[in-house]
Amino acid sequence: xxxxxNFCLGLDLEIPxxxxxxxxxxxxxxxxxxxxxPSGAGKSTILRILAGVERRARGxxxxxxxxxxxxxxxxxxxxxxxxxxxxxQETLLFxxxxxxxxxxxxxxxxxxxxxxxxxxxxxxxxxxxxRRLSGGERQRVAxxxxxxxxxxxxxxxxxxxxxxxxxxxxxxxxxxDWALDRSVPIVLVSHDExxxxxxxxxxxxxxxxxxRKE
Amino acid sequence: xxxxxxxxxxxxxxxxLSLGGLRRKSILIAVWSMALLAPMQLKGAVLSEGPPRAxxxxxxxxxxxxxxxxxxxxxxxxxxWERLGGTPLVFSFDATSRLAVQxxxxxxxxxxxxxxxxxxxxLEEQGTVSPGSAIHFAANDLVIAVSxxxxxxxxxxxxxxxxxxxxxxxxxxxxxxARTALEQAGVWSELEGHIVRGGSVRGALEWIAxxxxxxxxxxxxDAEAEPSVRIAFVFEGPGYPQAQYWxxxxxxxxxxxxxxxxxxxxxxxxxQPFLREAGFSAPQSDILDEEEERYAAGDTGDDLVASxxxxxxxxxxxAFLATLVGLVPAIGIGWLLARRDFPxxxxxxxxxxxxxxxxxxxxxxxxxSVLGAATPLGGLIASLGFPIPFTILGASIAxxxxxxxxxxxxVRGAFEAVDPMYEELSWTLGSSPWSTFFRVSxxxxxxxxxxxxxxxxxxxxxxxxxxxxxxxxxxxxxxTIALAVYTLLESPSGREAVWVLVGASAxxxxxxxLGFEALSRRQKRRLDDRHAR
Numbered sequence: 001x002x003x004x005x006n007f008c009l010g011l012d013l014e015i016p017x018x019x020x021x022x023x024x025x026x027x028x029x030x031x032x033x034x035x036x037x038p039s040g041a042g043k044s045t046i047l048r049i050l051a052g053v054e055r056r057a058r059g060x061x062x063x064x065x066x067x068x069x070x071x072x073x074x075x076x077x078x079x080x081x082x083x084x085x086x087x088x089q090e091t092l093l094f095x096x097x098x099x100x101x102x103x104x105x106x107x108x109x110x111x112x113x114x115x116x117x118x119x120x121x122x123x124x125x126x127x128x129x130x131r132r133l134s135g136g137e138r139q140r141v142a143x144x145x146x147x148x149x150x151x152x153x154x155x156x157x158x159x160x161x162x163x164x165x166x167x168x169x170x171x172x173x174x175x176x177d178w179a180l181d182r183s184v185p186i187v188l189v190s191h192d193e194x195x196x197x198x199x200x201x202x203x204x205x206x207x208x209x210x211x212r213k214e
Numbered sequence: 215x216x217x218x219x220x221x222x223x224x225x226x227x228x229x230x231l232s233l234g235g236l237r238r239k240s241i242l243i244a245v246w247s248m249a250l251l252a253p254m255q256l257k258g259a260v261l262s263e264g265p266p267r268a269x270x271x272x273x274x275x276x277x278x279x280x281x282x283x284x285x286x287x288x289x290x291x292x293x294x295w296e297r298l299g300g301t302p303l304v305f306s307f308d309a310t311s312r313l314a315v316q317x318x319x320x321x322x323x324x325x326x327x328x329x330x331x332x333x334x335x336x337l338e339e340q341g342t343v344s345p346g347s348a349i350h351f352a353a354n355d356l357v358i359a360v361s362x363x364x365x366x367x368x369x370x371x372x373x374x375x376x377x378x379x380x381x382x383x384x385x386x387x388x389x390x391x392a393r394t395a396l397e398q399a400g401v402w403s404e405l406e407g408h409i410v411r412g413g414s415v416r417g418a419l420e421w422i423a424x425x426x427x428x429x430x431x432x433x434x435x436d437a438e439a440e441p442s443v444r445i446a447f448v449f450e451g452p453g454y455p456q457a458q459y460w461x462x463x464x465x466x467x468x469x470x471x472x473x474x475x476x477x478x479x480x481x482x483x484x485x486q487p488f489l490r491e492a493g494f495s496a497p498q499s500d501i502l503d504e505e506e507e508r509y510a511a512g513d514t515g516d517d518l519v520a521s522x523x524x525x526x527x528x529x530x531x532x533a534f535l536a537t538l539v540g541l542v543p544a545i546g547i548g549w550l551l552a553r554r555d556f557p558x559x560x561x562x563x564x565x566x567x568x569x570x571x572x573x574x575x576x577x578x579x580x581x582x583s584v585l586g587a588a589t590p591l592g593g594l595i596a597s598l599g600f601p602i603p604f605t606i607l608g609a610s611i612a613x614x615x616x617x618x619x620x621x622x623x624x625v626r627g628a629f630e631a632v633d634p635m636y637e638e639l640s641w642t643l644g645s646s647p648w649s650t651f652f653r654v655s656x657x658x659x660x661x662x663x664x665x666x667x668x669x670x671x672x673x674x675x676x677x678x679x680x681x682x683x684x685x686x687x688x689x690x691x692x693x694t695i696a697l698a699v700y701t702l703l704e705s706p707s708g709r710e711a712v713w714v715l716v717g718a719s720a721x722x723x724x725x726x727x728l729g730f731e732a733l734s735r736r737q738k739r740r741l742d743d744r745h746a747r
Contacts, residue, residue: 105645
């Protein structure tokens with residue numbers, strides 16, 4: 001593990017992937033990273049590895065002082081002990097639960113749920129089922145659920161793609177402030193230059209089977 | 215020639231129903247040939263020994279194995295016997311041949327009524343009954359029975375004019391006697407190509423009654439009891455065989471006195487009038503006056519209602535038990551198959567699903583080989599007070615095992631329909647896999663699991679083959695709807711009850727399938743989280 005106290009994220013991974021596999025080496029002290037690149041390059045896979053739901057990769061995953069994976073000694077921290085706030089691109093909300101139940105799934109207290117819902121402008125939706133939400137509403141609920149899980153790391157996969165411009169900027173700012181306040185690092189996957197501008201200070205480009213800092 | 219053109223035309227082409235019936239019979243033959251090998255147990259080991267009469271209060275019963283042609287008359291005699299304070303009786307009717315082998319192999323049963331002295335002799339040779347203990351109590355003529363439509367007289371030498379002639383199975387007494395009779399009449403060789411075989415004499419009669427076959431050789435008693443057929447000729451006179459009925463206490467009985475008493479009861483003044491009423495002739499050594507007071511045949515309507523409701527109730531209980539007990543295994547196995555890769559997964563899947571494609575009879579036979587009273591496991595369970603063969607427990611186990619494949623397949627499908635990402639998301643939100651199962655996987659799959667339960671319930675309800683082999687066909691314990699229909703088809707008086715049961719079975723199955731459809735739709739809707747866009 002690097003001795004650098006400012007160290008935030010270290011990845012050294014071989015990932016089996018369509019078209020020959022991915023080689024991912026990332027080492028940074030930055031707490032705001034954007035992974036960009038063409039569709040199908042494997043950006044979401046990197047988030048899945050960080051979330052601990054993709055086990056096919058070999059190598060090491062280090063987040064701050066925590067080692068989440070080290071294939072050399074079979075270290076593996078399961079998802080439920082990692083505490084990542086993962087908002088996947090698919091914005092899957094538990095369909096059998098209301099918006100409120102989705103938000104508090106990770107154990108958040110009711111007051112906190114209401115407060116966050118207000119910030120994300122979804123407080124009117126708390127009693128609804130996911131199937132009665134629009135795409136933008138769904139994204140905000142999924143984002144809220146990630147924020148409310150007391151994460152050590154936020155994994156945001158195209159988090160605002162269904163939102164229109166003004167709201168997008170507003171929410172980007174909001175999430176950025178929220179993460180800064182709590183010193184929660186963000187790994188963002190986005191096609192959108194604006195999102196990346198608000199939320200990231202380092203941009204890494206994934207393409208051609210490898211990850212490079214831009 | 216001697217039947218109406220209409221009937222003839224009907225028989226010019228093969229009829230699906232008839233073919234189905236033939237197949238069913240051959241399956242049933244297979245069922246019972248398996249069952250023969252089965253250890254058979256009715257009474258639990260809990261019953262103590264002692265004088266038979268004194269045990270009446272202790273739930274003692276006599277298991278009476280009797281020739282199918284006695285199926286109408288013997289229960290009436292039995293009612294009289296019980297009315298006079300005799301040990302309660304339980305009957306198992308089938309062809310003599312199957313019963314004899316069954317009695318010999320299983321070492322169970324208390325009394326055996328045979329339609330053929332040869333089988334008594336055979337049982338003596340096997341050591342199953344004591345030599346000389348059998349009593350000849352009645353005889354039965356063979357007749358040519360024809361459909362009601364055929365009004366002209368029929369002699370044996372005119373039989374070759376019929377396209378088909380129904381006989382009982384070649385190994386059962388009625389089938390053997392019929393052949394002897396036809397040989398004696400000198401017409402066997404020209405008829406051989408026309409013969410169709412029912413499993414038992416009742417099966418053959420059923421075909422004639424249904425006009426599936428225009429004529430057949432059956433017992434006089436059966437033909438007399440069946441209003442849809444007419445007796446066209448009686449094989450009487452020297453050289454023609456007569457079925458000889460013999461009763462004998464089985465060596466396996468622990469109620470020897472009761473068993474001997476009941477045989478004597480049937481032979482004696484109490485039983486004979488019933489036999490005469492039913493068309494049986496007196497045994498050769500008979501000293502009774504045939505003109506003795508006759509008993510009016512009681513109206514059996516109440517009995518039919520009782521046996522129908524017993525079968526429906528029993529089916530529902532058995533199917534419900536099987537569904538309930540199967541729930542946890544079905545969910546466990548279904549989830550494992552849907553979500554986990556492990557060594558032996560294919561084996562597990564194959565073993566659980568096998569009863570879906572295996573003949574239920576084979577499933578029943580395998581179950582019997584594991585759970586029969588003579589096996590180590592079955593013996594252990596029986597010694598704990600839960601005998602499996604010939605009990606409702608056995609019927610439920612058979613229903614469970616046969617229903618489980620549909621159960622597991624449905625449950626597996628329900629879990630597979632749940633996007634694994636929901637579970638992954640739940641993990642990242644701090645829920646362990648165990649907790650995730652109960653908070654996400656199970657609720658999302660619930661309608662599909664319920665659909666599987668309904669399907670398994672419906673399958674259990676219709677179970678026949680495994681049940682008849684593992685649990686037999688005992689009224690009140692294992693005679694579910696399917697078995698009751700089978701049994702009633704063998705008895706001319708059971709026609710109305712069959713239709714009631716067929717109706718009940720169809721209604722319950724349809725309701726179950728509608729429930730399955732509704733639940734399947736609900737499962738789909740539950741997983742649809744983007745409905746309104």
